[in-house]
Amino acid sequence: MYKWWVLLTGVVNIAVASDSAVLLELASKKMADPALYQQALRQGEDRVLLCGYCHGKDGNSVRSYIPNLASQTPDYLINQFESFARGERESR
Known part of the structure; x- marks a missing residue:
């Protein structure tokens, strides 16, 4: 899954x-x-260096209030990237 996460950020x-x-x-x-x-x-x-500061280098967060990205599907990640880009979702 980590490769998908990295690859998608290189494409998105x-x-x-x-x-x-x-x-x-x-x-x-x-x-x-x-x-x-x-x-x-x-x-x-x-x-993904920036993402890794909160979500963990491999997509597994060490903080309970920050979600893991490693288990997410490529489709989900793309939809979230798009929501951030359109301003429909904000980082907290």
Whole structure:
């Protein structure tokens, strides 16, 4: 699951507020091409540093009031990224 989380953060900025199916398809295409996959992982790893401060380096929070991301599905994560981008959800 951690690889999906990292990969999605490397893809999601390209098409924020797009349909989640489009983003999942884009992620799948990047996973099929080794060079694009490595590029997306590098971009995603840079971006998840901020998320990791609260949600844990591997997506497992050590604080009871901060949710784990490691067990979330790619579709759920994309929908949450989109909600944050549209201002429909805020970080607390």
